[in-house]
Amino acid sequence: MKKPAIEGGIPARETKIYYGHQYIDDADIQAVVEVMKSDNLTCGPKIGELEEKLCRLTGARYAVVCSNGTAALHMAAMAAGITEGDEVITTPITFAASANCALYCGARPVFVDIDPETYNIDPNKVEAAITERTKAIVAVDFTGQSVELDRLVEISRKHGLKLIEDGAHVIGTTYKGRANGSISDMTTFSFHPVKTVTGGEGGAVLTNDEMLYKKLLLYRAHGITRDEAQMEHETDGPWYYEQVALGYNYRMTDIQAALLISQLDKLPLFRQRRKEIVARYNEAFARLPMLFVQKEIPDSDTTRHLYILRIVPEKLTIDRKRFFEALAAENVCCNVHYIPTYYFPYYEKLGFQKGLCPNAEKLYAEMLSLPLYYGMTDADVESVIEAVTKIALYYEKK
Ligand SMILES: Cc1ncc(COP(=O)(O)O)c(C=O)c1O
Structure with a gap:
């Protein structure tokens, strides 16, 4: 022996x-160099291009890319309306961000045990953890294997909860033939370098819900809007914008987005x-x-x-x-x-x-x-x- x-x-x-x-190849490097030579290092055309590409990949109606997977979870938690005194169900076998996003909003994470063989949250144990304070489930597709979405969607609908899928590991996976990203109320991705595709750093939230989408856009950029329909006061001129909510700077740069667009081809x-x-x-x-x-x-x-x-x-x-x-x-x-x-x-x-x-x-x-x-x-x-x-x-x- x-x-x-x-x-x-x-x-x-x-x-x-x-x-x-x-894994970075010449096409990735070229894509980044092109942005570096362009007019827009951030807030430029690569953001929308990447968002469209993520929608095509997953079948989700909307995608909002952002600075990292943690920011994506925070924005999703805010869009879900998680607030002081709420409870959020999640798994303990995950990166801390899955539970931290509840804490950021003043809520308390409630840890539900995993299935001993798949290592994902055990749907059979979720219902017993629901109380009148529960607002959402943050279900993590651990290792890239999809959580049991049919069960979790059913439980969250029955109890009026938002299902946030922490899909930091899941890009490229399908559940019953549908890409993860198009099924839960919101799915978040991370593009950290150890993940399957990377932007150096980066994240995204995917959703089919227009209301959630609009909230996510606000939270990504300080709660600021240029859309008159969302404004409370008369516009003052072409420069005018309003802050209508408390958001953050969770923007992704065009440099990251260009790298990700190229990575997604692979x-x-x-x-x-x-x-x-x-x-x-x-x-x-x-x-x-x-x-x-x-x-x-x-x-x-x-x-x-x-x-x-x-x-x-x-x-x-x-x-x-x-x-x-x-x-x-x-x-x-x-x-x-x-x-x-x-x-x-x-x-x-x-x-x-x-x-x-x-x-x-x-x-x-x-x-x-x-x-x-x-x-x-x-x-x-x-x-x-x-x-x-x-x-x-x-x-x-x-
Ligand atoms: C399961 C899980 N959730 C969230 C995150 C946070 O993503 P990021 O590192 O992009 O902020 C990670 C990344 O490590 C993760 O593995």
């Missing part, structure tokens, strides 16, 4: 590989390659009883953003931390997505305690994120598999 590098064996790879990396390629890598990992790891492969619901045709390797601790002599360190010694540099949000000191001070979501806590103790990105070669993929297999077999509990 091969000795892991951490025990003095030879690493599976000579060079380090990281869990995510952007989405089918990115999607295909990510699917291939996931299939290869799944095939290799399904054979190893000390590893658990994330369950995929048939309704989601997933463009995977993250690949979660989950250990079965009862079948290993090492825990997740040692597994993570052993992989690092093989030059496979992983990450962990995510620390349950309510573990953070800030949330502890708000009164949240460990024990709230047992499935999420168990997953957190057993998971790590393996490298997954378009630019990985077949040799990269095989060396990651070699490293994982070597460690799993060496530390198997006999």
Whole structure:
């Protein structure tokens, strides 16, 4: 049996590989350079072009692009009317922004446990968490796999809630043949560099609802409007605008938008390659009883953003931390997505305690994120598999 590098064996790879990396080609660079030479670095034509492209991609009626995925969630929470004293249901297995957007609006996040096999919020547990204060559900398509939208749409309609889909991971995924982005009341995207397509930073909110769309436009730009129909006073002249709500500067630049327009041309390629890598990992790891492969619901045709390797601790002599360190010694540099949000000191001070979501806590103790990105070669993929297999077999509990 091969000795892991951490025990003095030879690493599976000579060079380090990281869990995510952007893919930028000459067309992307050219697109950015063209904007740099143009008149509009921000508030220019690339914004509308990108928004149209996102609508065509997803089938959503409206898209509002913005500075990042966190801003997108904040704008969506405001447009949903979330305010002081409200409750917002979400999952703890996500980046903090999914719950923080409720806090920004003075509301309280309510954490509902995940399904132990798909790792997405468990729709069967959502209804029990609804109170008369509940205003919205922020459902996260964790790893890019769609949440069970039929169930969540039904629950939110029944209880008069807004369904905000945190689709930071989901671009390129379809649910029952419809692209995520066109189904929930609002869907947010993130274009951070580890995501499937990137603008350096960037975000978007997609919706089919014109009223929500108009609110999102206001919140993106200080609550300022130039539309006379939205104004409260007589216009003073061609320069005139009014601030009619309290918004922010959550604008995206045309530089980011141009990069994203170019990146979106490659989405089918990115999607295909990510699917291939996931299939290869799944095939290799399904054979190893000390590893658990994330369950995929048939309704989601997933463009995977993250690949979660989950250990079965009862079948290993090492825990997740040692597994993570052993992989690092093989030059496979992983990450962990995510620390349950309510573990953070800030949330502890708000009164949240460990024990709230047992499935999420168990997953957190057993998971790590393996490298997954378009630019990985077949040799990269095989060396990651070699490293994982070597460690799993060496530390198997006999
Ligand atoms: C699930 C989830 N929600 C929200 C965000 C926030 O996106 P951004 O980093 O673009 O603000 C991220 C990004 O890391 C995320 O993974």
